[in-house]
Amino acid sequence: MSVFTKVSYNELRDFLQQYPVGELIGYQGIGEGIENTNYFVDTSDGRWVLTLFERLNYDDLPFFLGLMDHLASRGFTGAMPARTHEGKNLVTLNGKPAALVHRLTGQGVLFPNLAQSAAVGSALGDLHVTGLSYAGRCENSRGPAWREQTAKALLSRVDKDTRALIEDELKAQSKLNFAALPQGVIHADLFRDNVLFVDDRLTGVIDFYYACNDALIYDLAVTLNDWCFETNGHPNAARWTAMTDAYRARREPEESERAAWSLVLRAAALRFWLSRLYDWTFPREGDVVHVKDPDQYRRILEHHRNTAPPAL
Structure with a gap:
């Protein structure tokens, strides 16, 4: 516990x-x-x-x-x-x-359906629109600089194939300028266990302790990578469409976001792969039962590297 x-x-x-x-x-x-x-x-x-x-x-x-x-x-x-x-x-x-x-009512879902996926897309769009009027500022503690630093700590501790993948992805990510994309408050960790439901009714978004100011579309990428991928590393097309359509009904992405979409999805996958790989490689005291499998996000990253995503 x-x-x-x-x-x-x-x-x-x-x-x-x-x-x-x-x-x-x-x-x-x-x-x-x-x-x-x-x-x-x-x-x-x-x-x-x-x-x-x-x-x-x-x-x-x-x-x-x-x-x-x-x-x-x-x-x-x-x-x-x-x-x-x-x-x-x-x-x-x-x-x-x-x-x-x-304390909000409801519980997280392990296997979301289409209605729940759409509800999350709507809630995320609402968060991005409502958050525009929030005056607070907080940098993303897991942004590009963190990814670079964490990767460097890992490179000498991982196998040859993993090192090559990390280095190649970091090189690709260097072409992505997050600051040039529309900015605002993002949740940054909107995983399945951070959204509560009673049946198909979304009753609460919780755990804002990774929230920060960053590219809005990155938040959608983080959320899609968790909610819309199966454990084999392939996306669930129906859930993907339900979530993105619902998000766009609340906030329409701009052309710059559409153009960067593939790299943004990869950046979101890289962030959680590196985080889990670091925790797996350098476990903290008391973390043994909490370290999540890093290979799940490696598979998601590899999918995004090999397959163009549906257009926004």
């Missing part, structure tokens, strides 16, 4: 006195988190998720929480951070920065 910081009942009860959320009823640790400690919390006035931030840059936390507040207050289906009696949404618990947010 990924509960890095233990919180006792009494500690949590005292912590909650800062908020207008009623009395503590119960709580339990959430095992899915990798970067943070998470608890489900029930009080007499509602249901919440408590997050203690273990590894994120403290200076970036106001951006994440402010974005969640900005989106939710404008009707986006995301969690609203709770505020203390003093109006703060970021506080401290057991020496760690912490936030309490409303």
Whole structure:
């Protein structure tokens, strides 16, 4: 279980006195988190998720929480951070920065259908349009510079074929100028476990802690690579079409995005392949049960390198 910081009942009860959320009823640790400690919390006035931030840059936390507040207050289906009696949404618990947010109903889906894929495309388009009015700024911590740095750390530790693939893809990616593409706030990690559903109704987008300012179309590429690929590394054409059509109904890509689309899809696949390959090669203490198979994203990258994507 990924509960890095233990919180006792009494500690949590005292912590909650800062908020207008009623009395503590119960709580339990959430095992899915990798970067943070998470608890489900029930009080007499509602249901919440408590997050203690273990590894994120403290200076970036106001951006994440402010974005969640900005989106939710404008009707986006995301969690609203709770505020203390003093109006703060970021506080401290057991020496760690912490936030309490409303717990949304629903659960993630492992095998999405067409209706769910379309709902995610619509939500992503809504996020990009609504996020344009958010004044916060945060650089992408997993952007091109990170990919270069991570690749260099891996090159001496991987086999010959893997090294050749990484080097060739980095050379191809050097031709892609992300800054020249339409920019805005992106989720950057909109995987299946970060979207909640009740049947086919999307009830919430969660985990904004990789959100940043970057190329909007890159966010669509990240999302498609997770939601619309089978485990064999081939896309599901029906889900792909459902998601992209729904996204375009909310936000129409520009010509520059269409022209760069193939390389953007490859960049999104490379980012998660490198991330997983790094975690596989340099495991952190306590990560053994959480390291995901890097070959899944290698197969997606190789598909994009060998096959032109459907036009946007």
